[in-house]
Amino acid sequence: MMTPATVSTAGQPAPQRRFRASDVADHLDMLVIGQVCLGVSFAGYSKLLDAVFSQQSGTLDRLLRALDAAQTEAIRENAHSFKGETSVLGLKALAQQAWHCEGQGAQFTPADCQQAAARLRDCWQSTQALCSRMGFTTQAPAQP
Known part of the structure; x- marks a missing residue:
């Protein structure tokens, strides 16, 4: 049984999104992406993104669970891990x-947690859909 915090791609159609050129700059750090691709190749970068978007590490799920439960210390710890995972791949937003x-996170009220x-x-969703649209990942965009 899935919890509200779980991100899954199973049985869900890919949401249709319209993107503007500025969305790339808002969501992705192309300099970092270029550096990673030079280091591990484009195919290697795609595999790394697929791992993130399939939530193999579980960092997003743990952060969302902490936010949903308004557990401020867990929010900070899990946010730190998720920040590292996403920043090294150029997932800026x-x-x-x-x-x-x-x-x-330490000052979040329950309402702040819900908004975050x-x-x-x-x-x-936007980042995953954009990466899919740009051909960076083979993962179908998921509804968190």
């Missing part, structure tokens, strides 16, 4: 959401 949770979780889920 996701890393910024995690940075906010890490820095401000909603923003993180929306950012996850």
